[in-house]
Amino acid sequence: PPPSPSLLLLADWREGGMDLIASALLGPVCERLVDTAIEEYKLVRDAQEEVKKLMTTVTLIKAVLQDANQKQVGDKAVRTWLRSLKQVLLDAEDVLDEVATNAALGTRDAKDTRC
Template identity: 45%
Template sequence: MQAMASAASIIVSPTIDTLRESVSSLIKERYLSIAGVKEDVVELSSSLTRIKAVLQDAEEKQLKDQATKDWLRKLKDAAYDAEDVLDFFKTEADLWKRRQQAPSPLS
């Protein structure tokens, strides 16, 4: 029975790890100079570290607690949404940088 419950559990940690990696790449790739978002991204990275610290316990508790399982499902959905937002931001930042580097037609 424990194996079945384990198979049905929601594992969020890898998703949070992926999200943390995306945030770290933003910091490394200097996207942060755009629109002064550095403080927000650093705060997001810190929040993700704190969330990760709580996840292991929650992932174990979900086997016995439906409310925890529901919370983890919502957190996983939110993490996927956050990944989408970061991907969109990176794409927009790349486009902005290309426009800034392109020679002006009036030059």
């Protein structure tokens, strides 16, 4: 008996006869995937730059606080400002910790989803 139509279609696909159809169907999908991947990369790159800036700011704030503690600042307004600055430092460190945790989880999740 002659091969079934589905077997002929499969054979045609394997020999490249379906390339045009596959290109027409998959082209827009692949294009969207590439565009999405590029946007994700840009977001990650921009976020990395912002994290670097925040880390630099944290380092500077720590230096100011350490210097102020060594000088035992007596001015009440300065002490109040330093307390506020310390709170900003703690908040910034919390953000950096959250970023590090999310990055670690994302790396782990990416490893879990590989084929």
